[in-house]
Amino acid sequence: MKTELTDTTSSRVNSALVAARRAIGSPTTGMVLTLLVVTDEENAYDAVRAASEASRQHPCRIIAVIKRSAHRPRRLRETRLDAELRVGSDAGAGEIVLLRLHGDLAGEAGPVVLPLLLPDAPVVAWWPADAPVDTARDELGALAQRRITDAYAVADPLGALATRAAAYAPGDTDLAWTRLTPWRSLLAAALDQRPVPVTGAVVESEVENPSAELLARWLEHRLDTPVRRVVTEGPVITRVRLVTAEGEIRVDRPEGALATLAVPGRPDRRVALKIRTTAELIAEELRRLDADETYAHALRQPVSQH
Structure with a gap:
């Protein structure tokens, strides 16, 4: 009506x-x-x-x-x-x-x-x-x-x-942060599988992507290690690499809804990592109404020289 x-x-x-x-x-x-x-x-x-x-x-x-x-x-x-x-x-x-x-x-x-x-x-x-x-x-x-x-x-x-x-x-x-939820979950799960010290990291994305920048800051805050930003043709975030003594933990998503997760000592596997719609992002935000302290830490993390 x-x-x-x-x-x-x-x-x-x-x-x-x-x-x-x-x-x-x-x-x-x-x-x-x-x-x-x-x-x-x-x-x-x-x-x-x-x-x-x-x-x-x-x-x-x-x-x-x-x-x-x-x-x-x-x-x-x-x-x-x-x-x-x-x-x-x-x-x-x-x-x-x-x-x-x-x-x-x-x-x-x-x-x-x-x-x-x-x-x-x-x-x-x-x-x-x-x-x-x-x-x-x-x-x-x-x-x-x-x-x-x-x-x-x-x-x-x-x-x-x-x-x-x-x-x-x-x-x-910010929805630039909300878009990172699948990435953050996947990277955290990969580190749970292989709990080794991370000595460096790289985030690759299209130029001036705010989600990529927030992801880099989050990794710097959580891992206490420098994160290098690399510009690609996109779309959005295309790859994240975590450097360890045993090799790289890597998430590749050059395009499409599937990514490849590579963990040292384990076979590569395909995982769902689609680009979500605005409606899906808003629905996620409406699930929680308390302050997001993790976002606050990432947002206010000093920008490293890269």
């Missing part, structure tokens, strides 16, 4: 949500959190679709805040709130509220969103592209226990990591 409201208010949006739920007999009791998606019109469709797919694992109210402040003189800007509500089969496993904030209202999103949050439920904020410098102090980020950015989606990914490190607050995370 879809409902559109033009030049409306938060109070009217709330009333329309209640009416829509009653019309289809859908309660809010099954929803476990509110997911704020802060975006622009260009990225809104893909972001809302990914959030809706993720909500099938974590039923939630998705509030997409789409700021449409026009580049016009202040006296000519039209300030209003338009909303689109989706409930039932049109909204995945929860509810979707699209809020289009026009004119000066785009700079005052907090008071608009606050009345629409699910009561007594956690709030997660996600910026699919351009995020504020300090998400924890942002008016919408301050409402959230968990704040998700994506360094891969900006023009200067490594610069974005530096910005995130300087402004880090517990609850911050």
